[in-house]
Amino acid sequence: MSNRKTQTGINLTDVLGQADHPLAVHLLQTEKMAGIGQLAAGVAHEINNPVGYVFSNLKTLAGYMQDMLKIIDATDHLTSISELQQLKKTLDYDYIRQDVPALLRESEEGMDRIKHIISALKYFSHTDDDNLRLADLHQSIESTLTVAGNEIKYRAQVVKQFGVLPPVQFNVSQINQVIMNLLINAAQSIENSGMITVRTDQEGAWVWFEVEDTGCGMSEQVKQRIFEPFYTTKPVGQGTGMGLALSYGIIQKHNGKIDVSSKVGHGTRIRVWLPVHQPNV
Ligand SMILES: Nc1ncnc2c1ncn2[C@@H]1O[C@H](COP(=O)(O)OP(=O)(O)O)[C@@H](O)[C@H]1O
Ligand SMILES: [Mg+2]
Incomplete structure:
Protein backbone atom coordinates (compact mmCIF):
# COMPACT_ATOMS: atom_id res chain seq x y z
CA MET A 1 0.00 0.00 0.00
CA ALA A 41 -26.21 1.96 -20.97
CA GLY A 42 -25.89 -1.76 -20.33
CA VAL A 43 -29.04 -1.87 -18.21
CA ALA A 44 -30.94 0.09 -20.84
CA HIS A 45 -29.83 -2.48 -23.41
CA GLU A 46 -30.94 -5.36 -21.17
CA ILE A 47 -34.36 -3.81 -20.67
CA ASN A 48 -34.72 -2.75 -24.28
CA ASN A 49 -34.81 -6.30 -25.58
CA PRO A 50 -37.82 -7.53 -23.56
CA VAL A 51 -39.55 -4.17 -23.98
CA GLY A 52 -39.13 -4.63 -27.74
CA TYR A 53 -40.76 -8.03 -27.97
CA VAL A 54 -43.48 -7.34 -25.41
CA PHE A 55 -44.44 -4.26 -27.43
CA SER A 56 -44.48 -6.20 -30.67
CA ASN A 57 -46.56 -8.97 -29.06
CA LEU A 58 -49.06 -6.36 -27.86
CA LYS A 59 -49.43 -5.10 -31.43
CA THR A 60 -50.01 -8.63 -32.72
CA LEU A 61 -52.52 -9.29 -29.92
CA ALA A 62 -54.35 -6.07 -30.78
CA GLY A 63 -54.70 -7.33 -34.38
CA TYR A 64 -55.99 -10.71 -33.15
CA MET A 65 -58.44 -8.95 -30.85
CA GLN A 66 -59.86 -7.01 -33.77
CA ASP A 67 -60.38 -10.21 -35.76
CA MET A 68 -62.00 -11.94 -32.82
CA LEU A 69 -64.36 -9.00 -32.29
CA LYS A 70 -65.25 -9.23 -35.98
CA ILE A 71 -66.20 -12.87 -35.48
CA ILE A 72 -68.24 -12.15 -32.37
CA ASP A 73 -69.96 -9.11 -33.94
CA ALA A 74 -70.83 -11.24 -36.97
CA THR A 75 -73.12 -13.36 -34.81
CA ASP A 76 -75.49 -10.34 -34.80
CA HIS A 77 -76.09 -10.41 -38.55
CA LEU A 78 -74.94 -13.76 -39.96
CA THR A 79 -77.75 -16.11 -40.86
CA SER A 80 -76.04 -19.48 -40.67
CA ILE A 81 -73.38 -21.32 -38.75
CA SER A 82 -71.56 -22.15 -41.97
CA GLU A 83 -71.17 -18.42 -42.73
CA LEU A 84 -69.63 -18.00 -39.26
CA GLN A 85 -67.33 -20.94 -39.89
CA GLN A 86 -66.32 -19.41 -43.20
CA LEU A 87 -65.48 -16.10 -41.50
CA LYS A 88 -63.40 -17.93 -38.87
CA LYS A 89 -61.50 -19.64 -41.67
CA THR A 90 -60.94 -16.36 -43.53
CA LEU A 91 -59.57 -14.69 -40.41
CA ASP A 92 -57.36 -17.68 -39.61
CA TYR A 93 -59.01 -18.22 -36.25
CA ASP A 94 -57.26 -21.56 -35.64
CA TYR A 95 -53.87 -19.89 -35.91
CA ILE A 96 -54.89 -17.03 -33.59
CA ARG A 97 -56.14 -19.53 -31.04
CA GLN A 98 -52.84 -21.34 -30.78
CA ASP A 99 -50.67 -18.20 -31.05
CA VAL A 100 -52.37 -16.20 -28.27
CA PRO A 101 -51.22 -18.32 -25.30
CA ALA A 102 -47.65 -18.33 -26.65
CA LEU A 103 -47.65 -14.55 -27.07
CA LEU A 104 -49.07 -14.03 -23.59
CA ARG A 105 -46.58 -16.41 -22.02
CA GLU A 106 -43.64 -14.76 -23.78
CA SER A 107 -44.85 -11.28 -22.82
CA GLU A 108 -45.25 -12.30 -19.22
CA GLU A 109 -41.69 -13.65 -19.23
CA GLY A 110 -40.50 -10.37 -20.73
CA MET A 111 -42.23 -8.36 -18.02
CA ASP A 112 -40.76 -10.66 -15.36
CA ARG A 113 -37.32 -10.08 -16.82
CA ILE A 114 -37.81 -6.31 -16.70
CA LYS A 115 -39.10 -6.49 -13.12
CA HIS A 116 -36.08 -8.60 -12.16
CA ILE A 117 -33.62 -6.11 -13.66
CA ILE A 118 -35.33 -3.13 -12.06
CA SER A 119 -35.45 -4.68 -8.61
CA ALA A 120 -31.76 -5.65 -8.95
CA LEU A 121 -30.97 -2.08 -9.94
CA LYS A 122 -32.89 -0.80 -6.93
CA TYR A 123 -31.11 -3.20 -4.62
CA PHE A 124 -27.77 -2.36 -6.15
CA SER A 125 -28.16 1.43 -5.87
CA HIS A 126 -29.65 1.14 -2.39
CA THR A 127 -29.41 4.80 -1.48
CA ASP A 128 -32.20 4.73 1.09
CA ASP A 129 -30.08 3.70 4.04
CA ASP A 130 -26.39 4.07 4.55
CA ASN A 131 -26.03 2.10 7.70
N1 LIG B 1 -9.09 -9.01 -11.98
C1 LIG B 1 -8.01 -8.33 -12.38
N2 LIG B 1 -7.17 -8.84 -13.30
C2 LIG B 1 -6.07 -8.15 -13.69
N3 LIG B 1 -5.74 -6.94 -13.21
C3 LIG B 1 -6.53 -6.38 -12.30
C4 LIG B 1 -7.70 -7.04 -11.82
N4 LIG B 1 -8.29 -6.24 -10.90
C5 LIG B 1 -7.54 -5.13 -10.81
N5 LIG B 1 -6.47 -5.21 -11.64
C6 LIG B 1 -5.41 -4.21 -11.78
O1 LIG B 1 -5.56 -3.24 -10.76
C7 LIG B 1 -5.68 -1.93 -11.30
C8 LIG B 1 -6.54 -1.08 -10.40
O2 LIG B 1 -7.87 -1.55 -10.37
P1 LIG B 1 -9.03 -0.55 -9.98
O3 LIG B 1 -8.67 0.12 -8.70
O4 LIG B 1 -10.31 -1.28 -10.03
O5 LIG B 1 -8.95 0.56 -11.09
P2 LIG B 1 -9.36 0.48 -12.64
O6 LIG B 1 -10.17 -0.77 -12.83
O7 LIG B 1 -10.15 1.71 -12.84
O8 LIG B 1 -8.07 0.45 -13.38
C9 LIG B 1 -6.24 -2.18 -12.69
O9 LIG B 1 -5.96 -1.10 -13.56
C10 LIG B 1 -5.52 -3.45 -13.09
O10 LIG B 1 -4.22 -3.19 -13.54
MG1 LIG C 1 -11.82 -1.24 -11.59
Missing part, protein backbone atom coordinates in the same frame (compact mmCIF):
# COMPACT_ATOMS: atom_id res chain seq x y z
CA SER A 2 1.46 3.31 -1.01
CA ASN A 3 1.69 6.11 1.44
CA ARG A 4 1.78 8.75 -1.26
CA LYS A 5 0.44 12.10 -0.25
CA THR A 6 -1.54 14.43 -2.42
CA GLN A 7 -0.29 17.95 -3.04
CA THR A 8 -2.36 19.19 -0.13
CA GLY A 9 -0.66 16.72 2.18
CA ILE A 10 -3.70 14.47 2.59
CA ASN A 11 -3.03 10.75 2.57
CA LEU A 12 -5.88 9.49 0.43
CA THR A 13 -5.44 5.90 1.44
CA ASP A 14 -5.93 6.85 5.10
CA VAL A 15 -8.85 9.09 4.23
CA LEU A 16 -10.64 6.31 2.35
CA GLY A 17 -10.52 4.13 5.45
CA GLN A 18 -12.36 6.74 7.54
CA ALA A 19 -16.09 6.28 7.33
CA ASP A 20 -17.03 9.88 8.07
CA HIS A 21 -14.30 11.82 6.33
CA PRO A 22 -16.05 14.22 3.94
CA LEU A 23 -13.55 13.47 1.18
CA ALA A 24 -14.08 9.72 1.57
CA VAL A 25 -17.84 10.18 1.49
CA HIS A 26 -17.54 12.39 -1.57
CA LEU A 27 -15.18 10.09 -3.49
CA LEU A 28 -17.34 7.10 -2.71
CA GLN A 29 -20.43 8.88 -3.96
CA THR A 30 -18.66 10.14 -7.08
CA GLU A 31 -17.33 6.70 -7.97
CA LYS A 32 -20.73 5.16 -7.35
CA MET A 33 -22.50 7.65 -9.59
CA ALA A 34 -19.85 7.22 -12.30
CA GLY A 35 -20.32 3.46 -12.04
CA ILE A 36 -24.09 3.68 -12.30
CA GLY A 37 -23.68 6.03 -15.24
CA GLN A 38 -21.48 3.51 -17.02
CA LEU A 39 -23.85 0.68 -16.24
CA ALA A 40 -26.92 2.63 -17.30
CA LEU A 132 -24.78 -1.26 8.79
CA ARG A 133 -27.51 -3.83 8.88
CA LEU A 134 -27.96 -7.59 8.85
CA ALA A 135 -28.28 -8.44 5.19
CA ASP A 136 -28.00 -11.23 2.68
CA LEU A 137 -24.64 -11.25 0.93
CA HIS A 138 -25.96 -13.57 -1.78
CA GLN A 139 -28.69 -11.08 -2.64
CA SER A 140 -25.98 -8.43 -3.03
CA ILE A 141 -24.01 -10.70 -5.36
CA GLU A 142 -27.06 -11.75 -7.39
CA SER A 143 -28.36 -8.22 -7.87
CA THR A 144 -24.91 -6.93 -8.78
CA LEU A 145 -24.48 -9.75 -11.30
CA THR A 146 -27.81 -8.82 -12.86
CA VAL A 147 -26.94 -5.13 -13.07
CA ALA A 148 -23.48 -5.84 -14.50
CA GLY A 149 -24.82 -8.60 -16.75
CA ASN A 150 -24.34 -6.73 -19.95
CA GLU A 151 -20.69 -5.87 -19.17
CA ILE A 152 -19.92 -9.47 -18.32
CA LYS A 153 -21.88 -11.82 -20.49
CA TYR A 154 -20.16 -11.11 -23.79
CA ARG A 155 -16.78 -11.92 -22.31
CA ALA A 156 -17.27 -14.43 -19.59
CA GLN A 157 -19.33 -17.29 -18.44
CA VAL A 158 -20.24 -16.79 -14.78
CA VAL A 159 -20.12 -19.73 -12.42
CA LYS A 160 -21.52 -19.44 -8.91
CA GLN A 161 -20.29 -21.65 -6.11
CA PHE A 162 -22.14 -20.39 -3.07
CA GLY A 163 -21.80 -21.77 0.42
CA VAL A 164 -24.37 -21.37 3.17
CA LEU A 165 -24.14 -17.91 4.71
CA PRO A 166 -25.78 -16.42 7.77
CA PRO A 167 -27.13 -12.86 7.65
CA VAL A 168 -24.06 -10.63 7.80
CA GLN A 169 -23.76 -7.13 9.23
CA PHE A 170 -22.72 -4.79 6.45
CA ASN A 171 -23.47 -1.60 4.61
CA VAL A 172 -25.38 -2.92 1.61
CA SER A 173 -24.73 0.02 -0.69
CA GLN A 174 -20.98 -0.07 -0.05
CA ILE A 175 -20.45 -3.83 -0.22
CA ASN A 176 -22.48 -3.91 -3.45
CA GLN A 177 -19.99 -1.38 -4.75
CA VAL A 178 -17.07 -3.62 -3.81
CA ILE A 179 -18.68 -6.63 -5.50
CA MET A 180 -19.31 -4.53 -8.60
CA ASN A 181 -15.68 -3.36 -8.73
CA LEU A 182 -14.40 -6.92 -8.47
CA LEU A 183 -16.78 -8.18 -11.16
CA ILE A 184 -16.03 -5.37 -13.59
CA ASN A 185 -12.28 -5.76 -13.06
CA ALA A 186 -12.61 -9.49 -13.66
CA ALA A 187 -14.60 -8.91 -16.86
CA GLN A 188 -12.14 -6.27 -18.08
CA SER A 189 -9.19 -8.61 -17.47
CA ILE A 190 -10.60 -11.09 -19.99
CA GLU A 191 -9.58 -10.36 -23.54
CA ASN A 192 -11.81 -12.58 -25.64
CA SER A 193 -13.74 -15.05 -23.62
CA GLY A 194 -13.20 -16.63 -20.25
CA MET A 195 -14.74 -17.59 -16.99
CA ILE A 196 -15.62 -15.72 -13.82
CA THR A 197 -16.24 -17.79 -10.73
CA VAL A 198 -17.93 -16.24 -7.72
CA ARG A 199 -17.64 -18.17 -4.48
CA THR A 200 -18.81 -17.60 -0.94
CA ASP A 201 -18.51 -19.42 2.37
CA GLN A 202 -18.49 -19.05 6.10
CA GLU A 203 -15.58 -19.87 8.37
CA GLY A 204 -16.48 -19.45 12.03
CA ALA A 205 -17.14 -15.81 12.85
CA TRP A 206 -16.16 -14.78 9.32
CA VAL A 207 -17.68 -15.00 5.88
CA TRP A 208 -15.87 -14.52 2.60
CA PHE A 209 -16.74 -13.94 -1.01
CA GLU A 210 -14.34 -14.10 -3.92
CA VAL A 211 -14.24 -13.35 -7.61
CA GLU A 212 -11.86 -15.39 -9.72
CA ASP A 213 -11.23 -14.74 -13.39
CA THR A 214 -9.32 -16.46 -16.16
CA GLY A 215 -8.07 -13.08 -17.38
CA CYS A 216 -4.68 -11.50 -17.98
CA GLY A 217 -3.48 -11.66 -14.37
CA MET A 218 -1.07 -9.15 -12.79
CA SER A 219 2.66 -8.90 -12.43
CA GLU A 220 4.08 -8.61 -8.92
CA GLN A 221 4.71 -4.87 -9.51
CA VAL A 222 1.10 -4.21 -10.53
CA LYS A 223 -0.19 -6.30 -7.65
CA GLN A 224 1.77 -4.16 -5.18
CA ARG A 225 -0.01 -1.02 -6.34
CA ILE A 226 -3.62 -1.99 -7.05
CA PHE A 227 -5.00 -0.40 -3.88
CA GLU A 228 -3.36 2.96 -4.55
CA PRO A 229 -5.86 5.71 -5.30
CA PHE A 230 -5.86 6.53 -9.02
CA TYR A 231 -3.56 3.63 -9.92
CA THR A 232 -4.75 2.11 -13.19
CA THR A 233 -3.20 0.18 -16.07
CA LYS A 234 -6.26 0.80 -18.24
CA PRO A 235 -6.71 3.34 -21.02
CA VAL A 236 -8.46 6.61 -20.20
CA GLY A 237 -12.21 6.12 -20.14
CA GLN A 238 -11.99 2.50 -19.02
CA GLY A 239 -10.48 2.89 -15.60
CA THR A 240 -10.36 5.58 -12.95
CA GLY A 241 -8.00 3.64 -10.73
CA MET A 242 -10.33 4.25 -7.80
CA GLY A 243 -12.24 0.95 -7.76
CA LEU A 244 -9.91 -1.06 -5.56
CA ALA A 245 -8.74 1.94 -3.49
CA LEU A 246 -12.35 2.64 -2.51
CA SER A 247 -13.05 -1.06 -2.04
CA TYR A 248 -10.06 -1.32 0.28
CA GLY A 249 -11.39 1.63 2.31
CA ILE A 250 -14.85 0.05 2.50
CA ILE A 251 -13.47 -3.30 3.66
CA GLN A 252 -11.28 -1.57 6.23
CA LYS A 253 -14.32 0.22 7.62
CA HIS A 254 -16.04 -3.15 7.89
CA ASN A 255 -13.05 -4.56 9.82
CA GLY A 256 -12.49 -7.02 7.00
CA LYS A 257 -9.58 -8.19 4.86
CA ILE A 258 -8.80 -8.59 1.19
CA ASP A 259 -6.57 -11.35 -0.22
CA VAL A 260 -5.25 -11.13 -3.75
CA SER A 261 -3.64 -13.90 -5.72
CA SER A 262 -2.78 -13.53 -9.36
CA LYS A 263 -0.66 -15.06 -12.05
CA VAL A 264 0.21 -13.32 -15.29
CA GLY A 265 -1.53 -15.01 -18.19
CA HIS A 266 -3.64 -17.20 -15.93
CA GLY A 267 -5.97 -15.02 -13.93
CA THR A 268 -6.72 -13.38 -10.63
CA ARG A 269 -8.61 -14.28 -7.50
CA ILE A 270 -9.64 -11.62 -5.02
CA ARG A 271 -11.22 -12.73 -1.78
CA VAL A 272 -12.95 -10.42 0.68
CA TRP A 273 -13.36 -11.45 4.32
CA LEU A 274 -16.01 -9.87 6.51
CA PRO A 275 -16.80 -10.51 10.16
CA VAL A 276 -20.38 -11.78 10.51
CA HIS A 277 -20.92 -9.22 13.26
CA GLN A 278 -19.18 -5.89 13.47
CA PRO A 279 -17.35 -5.31 16.76
CA ASN A 280 -18.90 -2.63 19.02
CA VAL A 281 -22.11 -2.20 17.03
Whole structure:
Protein backbone atom coordinates (compact mmCIF):
# COMPACT_ATOMS: atom_id res chain seq x y z
CA MET A 1 0.00 0.00 0.00
CA SER A 2 1.46 3.31 -1.01
CA ASN A 3 1.69 6.11 1.44
CA ARG A 4 1.78 8.75 -1.26
CA LYS A 5 0.44 12.10 -0.25
CA THR A 6 -1.54 14.43 -2.42
CA GLN A 7 -0.29 17.95 -3.04
CA THR A 8 -2.36 19.19 -0.13
CA GLY A 9 -0.66 16.72 2.18
CA ILE A 10 -3.70 14.47 2.59
CA ASN A 11 -3.03 10.75 2.57
CA LEU A 12 -5.88 9.49 0.43
CA THR A 13 -5.44 5.90 1.44
CA ASP A 14 -5.93 6.85 5.10
CA VAL A 15 -8.85 9.09 4.23
CA LEU A 16 -10.64 6.31 2.35
CA GLY A 17 -10.52 4.13 5.45
CA GLN A 18 -12.36 6.74 7.54
CA ALA A 19 -16.09 6.28 7.33
CA ASP A 20 -17.03 9.88 8.07
CA HIS A 21 -14.30 11.82 6.33
CA PRO A 22 -16.05 14.22 3.94
CA LEU A 23 -13.55 13.47 1.18
CA ALA A 24 -14.08 9.72 1.57
CA VAL A 25 -17.84 10.18 1.49
CA HIS A 26 -17.54 12.39 -1.57
CA LEU A 27 -15.18 10.09 -3.49
CA LEU A 28 -17.34 7.10 -2.71
CA GLN A 29 -20.43 8.88 -3.96
CA THR A 30 -18.66 10.14 -7.08
CA GLU A 31 -17.33 6.70 -7.97
CA LYS A 32 -20.73 5.16 -7.35
CA MET A 33 -22.50 7.65 -9.59
CA ALA A 34 -19.85 7.22 -12.30
CA GLY A 35 -20.32 3.46 -12.04
CA ILE A 36 -24.09 3.68 -12.30
CA GLY A 37 -23.68 6.03 -15.24
CA GLN A 38 -21.48 3.51 -17.02
CA LEU A 39 -23.85 0.68 -16.24
CA ALA A 40 -26.92 2.63 -17.30
CA ALA A 41 -26.21 1.96 -20.97
CA GLY A 42 -25.89 -1.76 -20.33
CA VAL A 43 -29.04 -1.87 -18.21
CA ALA A 44 -30.94 0.09 -20.84
CA HIS A 45 -29.83 -2.48 -23.41
CA GLU A 46 -30.94 -5.36 -21.17
CA ILE A 47 -34.36 -3.81 -20.67
CA ASN A 48 -34.72 -2.75 -24.28
CA ASN A 49 -34.81 -6.30 -25.58
CA PRO A 50 -37.82 -7.53 -23.56
CA VAL A 51 -39.55 -4.17 -23.98
CA GLY A 52 -39.13 -4.63 -27.74
CA TYR A 53 -40.76 -8.03 -27.97
CA VAL A 54 -43.48 -7.34 -25.41
CA PHE A 55 -44.44 -4.26 -27.43
CA SER A 56 -44.48 -6.20 -30.67
CA ASN A 57 -46.56 -8.97 -29.06
CA LEU A 58 -49.06 -6.36 -27.86
CA LYS A 59 -49.43 -5.10 -31.43
CA THR A 60 -50.01 -8.63 -32.72
CA LEU A 61 -52.52 -9.29 -29.92
CA ALA A 62 -54.35 -6.07 -30.78
CA GLY A 63 -54.70 -7.33 -34.38
CA TYR A 64 -55.99 -10.71 -33.15
CA MET A 65 -58.44 -8.95 -30.85
CA GLN A 66 -59.86 -7.01 -33.77
CA ASP A 67 -60.38 -10.21 -35.76
CA MET A 68 -62.00 -11.94 -32.82
CA LEU A 69 -64.36 -9.00 -32.29
CA LYS A 70 -65.25 -9.23 -35.98
CA ILE A 71 -66.20 -12.87 -35.48
CA ILE A 72 -68.24 -12.15 -32.37
CA ASP A 73 -69.96 -9.11 -33.94
CA ALA A 74 -70.83 -11.24 -36.97
CA THR A 75 -73.12 -13.36 -34.81
CA ASP A 76 -75.49 -10.34 -34.80
CA HIS A 77 -76.09 -10.41 -38.55
CA LEU A 78 -74.94 -13.76 -39.96
CA THR A 79 -77.75 -16.11 -40.86
CA SER A 80 -76.04 -19.48 -40.67
CA ILE A 81 -73.38 -21.32 -38.75
CA SER A 82 -71.56 -22.15 -41.97
CA GLU A 83 -71.17 -18.42 -42.73
CA LEU A 84 -69.63 -18.00 -39.26
CA GLN A 85 -67.33 -20.94 -39.89
CA GLN A 86 -66.32 -19.41 -43.20
CA LEU A 87 -65.48 -16.10 -41.50
CA LYS A 88 -63.40 -17.93 -38.87
CA LYS A 89 -61.50 -19.64 -41.67
CA THR A 90 -60.94 -16.36 -43.53
CA LEU A 91 -59.57 -14.69 -40.41
CA ASP A 92 -57.36 -17.68 -39.61
CA TYR A 93 -59.01 -18.22 -36.25
CA ASP A 94 -57.26 -21.56 -35.64
CA TYR A 95 -53.87 -19.89 -35.91
CA ILE A 96 -54.89 -17.03 -33.59
CA ARG A 97 -56.14 -19.53 -31.04
CA GLN A 98 -52.84 -21.34 -30.78
CA ASP A 99 -50.67 -18.20 -31.05
CA VAL A 100 -52.37 -16.20 -28.27
CA PRO A 101 -51.22 -18.32 -25.30
CA ALA A 102 -47.65 -18.33 -26.65
CA LEU A 103 -47.65 -14.55 -27.07
CA LEU A 104 -49.07 -14.03 -23.59
CA ARG A 105 -46.58 -16.41 -22.02
CA GLU A 106 -43.64 -14.76 -23.78
CA SER A 107 -44.85 -11.28 -22.82
CA GLU A 108 -45.25 -12.30 -19.22
CA GLU A 109 -41.69 -13.65 -19.23
CA GLY A 110 -40.50 -10.37 -20.73
CA MET A 111 -42.23 -8.36 -18.02
CA ASP A 112 -40.76 -10.66 -15.36
CA ARG A 113 -37.32 -10.08 -16.82
CA ILE A 114 -37.81 -6.31 -16.70
CA LYS A 115 -39.10 -6.49 -13.12
CA HIS A 116 -36.08 -8.60 -12.16
CA ILE A 117 -33.62 -6.11 -13.66
CA ILE A 118 -35.33 -3.13 -12.06
CA SER A 119 -35.45 -4.68 -8.61
CA ALA A 120 -31.76 -5.65 -8.95
CA LEU A 121 -30.97 -2.08 -9.94
CA LYS A 122 -32.89 -0.80 -6.93
CA TYR A 123 -31.11 -3.20 -4.62
CA PHE A 124 -27.77 -2.36 -6.15
CA SER A 125 -28.16 1.43 -5.87
CA HIS A 126 -29.65 1.14 -2.39
CA THR A 127 -29.41 4.80 -1.48
CA ASP A 128 -32.20 4.73 1.09
CA ASP A 129 -30.08 3.70 4.04
CA ASP A 130 -26.39 4.07 4.55
CA ASN A 131 -26.03 2.10 7.70
CA LEU A 132 -24.78 -1.26 8.79
CA ARG A 133 -27.51 -3.83 8.88
CA LEU A 134 -27.96 -7.59 8.85
CA ALA A 135 -28.28 -8.44 5.19
CA ASP A 136 -28.00 -11.23 2.68
CA LEU A 137 -24.64 -11.25 0.93
CA HIS A 138 -25.96 -13.57 -1.78
CA GLN A 139 -28.69 -11.08 -2.64
CA SER A 140 -25.98 -8.43 -3.03
CA ILE A 141 -24.01 -10.70 -5.36
CA GLU A 142 -27.06 -11.75 -7.39
CA SER A 143 -28.36 -8.22 -7.87
CA THR A 144 -24.91 -6.93 -8.78
CA LEU A 145 -24.48 -9.75 -11.30
CA THR A 146 -27.81 -8.82 -12.86
CA VAL A 147 -26.94 -5.13 -13.07
CA ALA A 148 -23.48 -5.84 -14.50
CA GLY A 149 -24.82 -8.60 -16.75
CA ASN A 150 -24.34 -6.73 -19.95
CA GLU A 151 -20.69 -5.87 -19.17
CA ILE A 152 -19.92 -9.47 -18.32
CA LYS A 153 -21.88 -11.82 -20.49
CA TYR A 154 -20.16 -11.11 -23.79
CA ARG A 155 -16.78 -11.92 -22.31
CA ALA A 156 -17.27 -14.43 -19.59
CA GLN A 157 -19.33 -17.29 -18.44
CA VAL A 158 -20.24 -16.79 -14.78
CA VAL A 159 -20.12 -19.73 -12.42
CA LYS A 160 -21.52 -19.44 -8.91
CA GLN A 161 -20.29 -21.65 -6.11
CA PHE A 162 -22.14 -20.39 -3.07
CA GLY A 163 -21.80 -21.77 0.42
CA VAL A 164 -24.37 -21.37 3.17
CA LEU A 165 -24.14 -17.91 4.71
CA PRO A 166 -25.78 -16.42 7.77
CA PRO A 167 -27.13 -12.86 7.65
CA VAL A 168 -24.06 -10.63 7.80
CA GLN A 169 -23.76 -7.13 9.23
CA PHE A 170 -22.72 -4.79 6.45
CA ASN A 171 -23.47 -1.60 4.61
CA VAL A 172 -25.38 -2.92 1.61
CA SER A 173 -24.73 0.02 -0.69
CA GLN A 174 -20.98 -0.07 -0.05
CA ILE A 175 -20.45 -3.83 -0.22
CA ASN A 176 -22.48 -3.91 -3.45
CA GLN A 177 -19.99 -1.38 -4.75
CA VAL A 178 -17.07 -3.62 -3.81
CA ILE A 179 -18.68 -6.63 -5.50
CA MET A 180 -19.31 -4.53 -8.60
CA ASN A 181 -15.68 -3.36 -8.73
CA LEU A 182 -14.40 -6.92 -8.47
CA LEU A 183 -16.78 -8.18 -11.16
CA ILE A 184 -16.03 -5.37 -13.59
CA ASN A 185 -12.28 -5.76 -13.06
CA ALA A 186 -12.61 -9.49 -13.66
CA ALA A 187 -14.60 -8.91 -16.86
CA GLN A 188 -12.14 -6.27 -18.08
CA SER A 189 -9.19 -8.61 -17.47
CA ILE A 190 -10.60 -11.09 -19.99
CA GLU A 191 -9.58 -10.36 -23.54
CA ASN A 192 -11.81 -12.58 -25.64
CA SER A 193 -13.74 -15.05 -23.62
CA GLY A 194 -13.20 -16.63 -20.25
CA MET A 195 -14.74 -17.59 -16.99
CA ILE A 196 -15.62 -15.72 -13.82
CA THR A 197 -16.24 -17.79 -10.73
CA VAL A 198 -17.93 -16.24 -7.72
CA ARG A 199 -17.64 -18.17 -4.48
CA THR A 200 -18.81 -17.60 -0.94
CA ASP A 201 -18.51 -19.42 2.37
CA GLN A 202 -18.49 -19.05 6.10
CA GLU A 203 -15.58 -19.87 8.37
CA GLY A 204 -16.48 -19.45 12.03
CA ALA A 205 -17.14 -15.81 12.85
CA TRP A 206 -16.16 -14.78 9.32
CA VAL A 207 -17.68 -15.00 5.88
CA TRP A 208 -15.87 -14.52 2.60
CA PHE A 209 -16.74 -13.94 -1.01
CA GLU A 210 -14.34 -14.10 -3.92
CA VAL A 211 -14.24 -13.35 -7.61
CA GLU A 212 -11.86 -15.39 -9.72
CA ASP A 213 -11.23 -14.74 -13.39
CA THR A 214 -9.32 -16.46 -16.16
CA GLY A 215 -8.07 -13.08 -17.38
CA CYS A 216 -4.68 -11.50 -17.98
CA GLY A 217 -3.48 -11.66 -14.37
CA MET A 218 -1.07 -9.15 -12.79
CA SER A 219 2.66 -8.90 -12.43
CA GLU A 220 4.08 -8.61 -8.92
CA GLN A 221 4.71 -4.87 -9.51
CA VAL A 222 1.10 -4.21 -10.53
CA LYS A 223 -0.19 -6.30 -7.65
CA GLN A 224 1.77 -4.16 -5.18
CA ARG A 225 -0.01 -1.02 -6.34
CA ILE A 226 -3.62 -1.99 -7.05
CA PHE A 227 -5.00 -0.40 -3.88
CA GLU A 228 -3.36 2.96 -4.55
CA PRO A 229 -5.86 5.71 -5.30
CA PHE A 230 -5.86 6.53 -9.02
CA TYR A 231 -3.56 3.63 -9.92
CA THR A 232 -4.75 2.11 -13.19
CA THR A 233 -3.20 0.18 -16.07
CA LYS A 234 -6.26 0.80 -18.24
CA PRO A 235 -6.71 3.34 -21.02
CA VAL A 236 -8.46 6.61 -20.20
CA GLY A 237 -12.21 6.12 -20.14
CA GLN A 238 -11.99 2.50 -19.02
CA GLY A 239 -10.48 2.89 -15.60
CA THR A 240 -10.36 5.58 -12.95
CA GLY A 241 -8.00 3.64 -10.73
CA MET A 242 -10.33 4.25 -7.80
CA GLY A 243 -12.24 0.95 -7.76
CA LEU A 244 -9.91 -1.06 -5.56
CA ALA A 245 -8.74 1.94 -3.49
CA LEU A 246 -12.35 2.64 -2.51
CA SER A 247 -13.05 -1.06 -2.04
CA TYR A 248 -10.06 -1.32 0.28
CA GLY A 249 -11.39 1.63 2.31
CA ILE A 250 -14.85 0.05 2.50
CA ILE A 251 -13.47 -3.30 3.66
CA GLN A 252 -11.28 -1.57 6.23
CA LYS A 253 -14.32 0.22 7.62
CA HIS A 254 -16.04 -3.15 7.89
CA ASN A 255 -13.05 -4.56 9.82
CA GLY A 256 -12.49 -7.02 7.00
CA LYS A 257 -9.58 -8.19 4.86
CA ILE A 258 -8.80 -8.59 1.19
CA ASP A 259 -6.57 -11.35 -0.22
CA VAL A 260 -5.25 -11.13 -3.75
CA SER A 261 -3.64 -13.90 -5.72
CA SER A 262 -2.78 -13.53 -9.36
CA LYS A 263 -0.66 -15.06 -12.05
CA VAL A 264 0.21 -13.32 -15.29
CA GLY A 265 -1.53 -15.01 -18.19
CA HIS A 266 -3.64 -17.20 -15.93
CA GLY A 267 -5.97 -15.02 -13.93
CA THR A 268 -6.72 -13.38 -10.63
CA ARG A 269 -8.61 -14.28 -7.50
CA ILE A 270 -9.64 -11.62 -5.02
CA ARG A 271 -11.22 -12.73 -1.78
CA VAL A 272 -12.95 -10.42 0.68
CA TRP A 273 -13.36 -11.45 4.32
CA LEU A 274 -16.01 -9.87 6.51
CA PRO A 275 -16.80 -10.51 10.16
CA VAL A 276 -20.38 -11.78 10.51
CA HIS A 277 -20.92 -9.22 13.26
CA GLN A 278 -19.18 -5.89 13.47
CA PRO A 279 -17.35 -5.31 16.76
CA ASN A 280 -18.90 -2.63 19.02
CA VAL A 281 -22.11 -2.20 17.03
N1 LIG B 1 -9.09 -9.01 -11.98
C1 LIG B 1 -8.01 -8.33 -12.38
N2 LIG B 1 -7.17 -8.84 -13.30
C2 LIG B 1 -6.07 -8.15 -13.69
N3 LIG B 1 -5.74 -6.94 -13.21
C3 LIG B 1 -6.53 -6.38 -12.30
C4 LIG B 1 -7.70 -7.04 -11.82
N4 LIG B 1 -8.29 -6.24 -10.90
C5 LIG B 1 -7.54 -5.13 -10.81
N5 LIG B 1 -6.47 -5.21 -11.64
C6 LIG B 1 -5.41 -4.21 -11.78
O1 LIG B 1 -5.56 -3.24 -10.76
C7 LIG B 1 -5.68 -1.93 -11.30
C8 LIG B 1 -6.54 -1.08 -10.40
O2 LIG B 1 -7.87 -1.55 -10.37
P1 LIG B 1 -9.03 -0.55 -9.98
O3 LIG B 1 -8.67 0.12 -8.70
O4 LIG B 1 -10.31 -1.28 -10.03
O5 LIG B 1 -8.95 0.56 -11.09
P2 LIG B 1 -9.36 0.48 -12.64
O6 LIG B 1 -10.17 -0.77 -12.83
O7 LIG B 1 -10.15 1.71 -12.84
O8 LIG B 1 -8.07 0.45 -13.38
C9 LIG B 1 -6.24 -2.18 -12.69
O9 LIG B 1 -5.96 -1.10 -13.56
C10 LIG B 1 -5.52 -3.45 -13.09
O10 LIG B 1 -4.22 -3.19 -13.54
MG1 LIG C 1 -11.82 -1.24 -11.59
